[in-house]
Amino acid sequence: MASNHELAVEILQTIPGYVSEFQFVFDSSHININMVTESIAEFERTLVTPNSRFDQWLLGDKDALTDQEKDGYRLFKLTGCAGCHNGPAEGGQAYQKMGSFNSYDTTHPSIGRQAVTGSRSDRMRFKVPTLRNIELTYPYFHDGQARTLEEAVDTMVWVQLNRKFSPTGNAKAVSFLKTLTGDLPQIILPILPPSGPDTPSPQPFE
Numbered sequence: 001m002a003s004n005h006e007l008a009v010e011i012l013q014t015i016p017g018y019v020s021e022f023q024f025v026f027d028s029s030h031i032n033i034n035m036v037t038e039s040i041a042e043f044e045r046t047l048v049t050p051n052s053r054f055d056q057w058l059l060g061d062k063d064a065l066t067d068q069e070k071d072g073y074r075l076f077k078l079t080g081c082a083g084c085h086n087g088p089a090e091g092g093q094a095y096q097k098m099g100s101f102n103s104y105d106t107t108h109p110s111i112g113r114q115a116v117t118g119s120r121s122d123r124m125r126f127k128v129p130t131l132r133n134i135e136l137t138y139p140y141f142h143d144g145q146a147r148t149l150e151e152a153v154d155t156m157v158w159v160q161l162n163r164k165f166s167p168t169g170n171a172k173a174v175s176f177l178k179t180l181t182g183d184l185p186q187i188i189l190p191i192l193p194p195s196g197p198d199t200p201s202p203q204p205f206e
């Protein structure tokens, strides 16, 4: 955010309110970038959305899902979606090609992970996204091309698995995905400590 590691550390080091917090947590008033990333990671660990109806069902509440949603979960596993979207976040565990079987048509210029690694085999590979709260995070895919979950599911089943869902199958899968919406964290915005006299302004591009 208009910064780099050196500048971020320098800014924090000149703000007494941060220095005392780092002293308290890390027992050191000499801030370094590892302390900063560890702090951010610790905050991000609180950004979980527990208690979705799917979680309640996994914990044994047999009535937390309707029959239609349970059918959708069965389809999700049987068709092969769970091969990529798995683990506690139903995703986030791997990079996979967008278009494993059939190519994904897009005018978007992104080449996926190849832009990071330079390797041709990473062309159109993207991080498998989490499906938690997927109902709330449209539009879908790296180019935002799918505007509805119905469309995203139809595209996935075709490009990734070379199959087609009937309208009923699609509706079942979508109804399952909607059970993955959890309780969102309530974040109370902190009042940030003010800058000190020596705090540099952001000048990342000089």
Ligand code: HEC
Binding pocket: 076, 079, 080, 081, 082, 083, 084, 085, 095, 096, 097, 098, 100, 126, 127, 128, 129, 130, 131, 134, 137, 139, 140, 141, 142, 143, 149, 152, 153, 156, 157, 160, 161, 173
């Ligand atoms: C081969 C691995 C793989 C399989 C199998 C797979 N997906 Fe995906 N899925 C991905 C990847 C990679 C993306 C990200 C694509 C992109 O951003 O362009 C994705 C994206 C999605 C998205 C959009 C997420 C978002 O936040 O934009 C949904 C919804 C989805 N998948 C559902 C499914 C369903 C339902 C199935 C089964 C029919 C399925 N996926 C099968 C790898 C897979």
